[in-house]
Amino acid sequence: MSDREIMNAKGYTRKYNIPNEDKYVQSVKEMYEQRSQTGIKKYNTTLERNDLSFIEWLNHLQEELMDATLYIEKLKGYAEEAERASKGSLGE
Numbered sequence: 001m002s003d004r005e006i007m008n009a010k011g012y013t014r015k016y017n018i019p020n021e022d023k024y025v026q027s028v029k030e031m032y033e034q035r036s037q038t039g040i041k042k043y044n045t046t047l048e049r050n051d052l053s054f055i056e057w058l059n060h061l062q063e064e065l066m067d068a069t070l071y072i073e074k075l076k077g078y079a080e081e082a083e084r085a086s087k088g089s090l091g092e
Contacts, residue, residue, distance in 0.1 A: 001009075040046055052060070 036046070
């Protein structure tokens, strides 16, 4: 395999060795695809469904965002515990 083929396989443009894709974006895209497939299997539909009103879609969004704030609060608790433990181990 040539150097150019290796660089292209690694996701770099050939002229300046500049990445032409972002591994984090690719990871998120893969997670979206997996999530979509899970939803299709679980609910037997996609977001293209048209059986919900605008308000019902807003309610779904609101519920998801409420869940997100709960996850944030839980993780903040972990971070605070770790910070206290770290300060305690330093004798502060």
